[in-house]
Amino acid sequence: MFYTSTRDNSIKLTASEAVLKGLSDDGGLFVPSEIPSLSKSLKEISEMDYKETAYTVMKDFLFDYTEEELRSCIDKAYDAKFDTEEIAPLVEAEGVYYLELFHGKTIAFKDMALSILPHLLTTAAKKNKSDKEIVILTATSGDTGKAALAGFAGVPGTRIIVFYPKGGVSKVQELQMVTQKESNTKVIGVKGNFDDCQSKVKELFNDSALKEQMAAAGFQFSSANSINIGRLVPQIAYYVYAYGKLLKEGRITDGEKINICVPTGNFGNILAAFYAKNMGLPVNKLICASNDNKVLFDFFKEGVYDKNREFILTDSPSMDILISSNLERLIYLCIGCDDKANKSLMEHLKTDGVYSIKESFGKVKDQFVGEYADWADSSAKIKSLYEKTGYVIDTHTAVAAASYDKYVKATGDTTKTVIASTASPFKFARSVMKAIDPVYAGEEDFKLIDILSKTANVEIPGAINEIRTSPVVHDTVVEISDMKKAVMDNIGI
Numbered sequence: 001m002f003y004t005s006t007r008d009n010s011i012k013l014t015a016s017e018a019v020l021k022g023l024s025d026d027g028g029l030f031v032p033s034e035i036p037s038l039s040k041s042l043k044e045i046s047e048m049d050y051k052e053t054a055y056t057v058m059k060d061f062l063f064d065y066t067e068e069e070l071r072s073c074i075d076k077a078y079d080a081k082f083d084t085e086e087i088a089p090l091v092e093a094e095g096v097y098y099l100e101l102f103h104g105k106t107i108a109f110k111d112m113a114l115s116i117l118p119h120l121l122t123t124a125a126k127k128n129k130s131d132k133e134i135v136i137l138t139a140t141s142g143d144t145g146k147a148a149l150a151g152f153a154g155v156p157g158t159r160i161i162v163f164y165p166k167g168g169v170s171k172v173q174e175l176q177m178v179t180q181k182e183s184n185t186k187v188i189g190v191k192g193n194f195d196d197c198q199s200k201v202k203e204l205f206n207d208s209a210l211k212e213q214m215a216a217a218g219f220q221f222s223s224a225n226s227i228n229i230g231r232l233v234p235q236i237a238y239y240v241y242a243y244g245k246l247l248k249e250g251r252i253t254d255g256e257k258i259n260i261c262v263p264t265g266n267f268g269n270i271l272a273a274f275y276a277k278n279m280g281l282p283v284n285k286l287i288c289a290s291n292d293n294k295v296l297f298d299f300f301k302e303g304v305y306d307k308n309r310e311f312i313l314t315d316s317p318s319m320d321i322l323i324s325s326n327l328e329r330l331i332y333l334c335i336g337c338d339d340k341a342n343k344s345l346m347e348h349l350k351t352d353g354v355y356s357i358k359e360s361f362g363k364v365k366d367q368f369v370g371e372y373a374d375w376a377d378s379s380a381k382i383k384s385l386y387e388k389t390g391y392v393i394d395t396h397t398a399v400a401a402a403s404y405d406k407y408v409k410a411t412g413d414t415t416k417t418v419i420a421s422t423a424s425p426f427k428f429a430r431s432v433m434k435a436i437d438p439v440y441a442g443e444e445d446f447k448l449i450d451i452l453s454k455t456a457n458v459e460i461p462g463a464i465n466e467i468r469t470s471p472v473v474h475d476t477v478v479e480i481s482d483m484k485k486a487v488m489d490n491i492g493i
């Protein structure tokens with residue numbers, strides 16, 4: 001097994017090399033040459049705790065990490081930073097299983113991978129005898145930024161620069177980032193949307209003159225976005241874990257298929273579920289839920305990806321994305337791992353904003369279902385779920401839950417379903433409380449957090465209390481065209 005690029009099959013890297021590099025020089029993403037099968041039975045997995053499941057899943061993808069190295073990374077990641085011993089608990093409501101992925105330090109699912117990525121990366125640097133300081137360049141739609149900052153803050157041999165769309169994230173998301181203290185961190189607002197930030201960051205990764213200049217000064221880029229395979233692999237683990245828990249609790253029988261429904265933006269989380277399925281996890285449908293930026297919903301209808309449309313700012317900002325980077329990994333598989341054809345499709349996307357894989361679409365059509373929910377649907381779902389069960393979900397999870405309801409209505413499918421619950425409602429308290437009752441619309445943000453705590457009968461997470469009083473330390477805002485200069489200034493070249 002090795003890692004190759006979706007745009008150049010002559011590339012062959014080890015897992016640690018792929019993690020360290022982040023993105024291929026040709027602009028492609030690293031993909032495993034094969035998807036390994038689960039090495040343990042479902043029954044055995046059902047007896048495992050989170051860490052053991054993570055090890056079982058990850059070891060076959062990260063094949064050149066020793067057992068000691070990988071277990072050490074896992075131990076350092078999934079510890080008391082999480083506020084629950086289960087790491088990723090399953091909560092049943094209205095017969096659906098919500099897989100709560102937001103119990104980490106920054107209360108979004110990004111913590112599941114970004115708690116471990118810094119360890120995977122620094123281990124990879126050691127293994128590959130890299131003596132350069134790693135510069136993590138990250139574009140965020142709101143949650144990756146803080147999770148990456150928390151993961152890399154104070155990690156020797158690394159520094160991290162985060163770009164976020166100014167005005168395109170929630171108040172809590174912004175405060176979480178701009179109050180980050182450690183001196184190896186830099187947070188910069190961009191006058192543009194997430195796609196602008198991500199496209200520019202990818203461009204900087206491929207800027208060979210810049211890379212040479214950096215190398216001469218002792219620096220090397222890597223990525224904390226889900227374009228890094230080191231982000232994707234840890235995410236596969238929680239789907240396998242969820243299946244194990246359902247089996248252990250007798251909610252499903254051994255081998256019974258489940259649906260997995262994921263609120264989707266950059267297509268990283270649901271791609272991890274797809275990898276889990278292809279490792280042998282019994283999965284019926286992967287339900288890809290979008291908000292108003294429903295480019296993926298349209299794609300799954302007939303295999304045409306068309307980003308030429310208005311970018312809509314929604315109440316689920318972490319899904320406000322029109323260029324879903326990780327879809328490239330799926331497209332590459334669909335078209336028979338044809339690197340040249342994939343490269344040409346991605347060039348079309350860049351120049352015309354559109355591509356079609358109509359002819360090869362059959363391969364994924366049966367595995368995925370696209371759905372979407374606008375604010376009317378998802379806010380109604382937050383309200384009705386709360387009123388019926390007392391359970392409060394965040395706005396992103398609500399997009400998935402409302403999309404799932406639409407799917408069931410359309411198909412009558414009774415397969416047991418896991419919904420990825422991707423953020424704590426406290427991160428989006430304003431929108432969540434507005435959904436429950438418009439009377440709260442005028443309240444101040446931290447007041448709403450107190451009200452939410454009483455409404456949901458859930459303690460306010462530490463991540464929120466942290467930002468109530470922390471001073472703002474990052475206030476730089478730049479034009480998209482000045483992002484490169486901001487990076488060069490930060491590293492002093």
Ligand SMILES: *Cc1c(COP(=O)(O)O)cnc(C)c1O
Binds near residue numbers: 109318
């Ligand atoms: C990032 C994020 C998503 C989208 O996940 P992708 O892997 O980008 O598809 C959904 N919900 C929340 C809360 C997020 O932070």
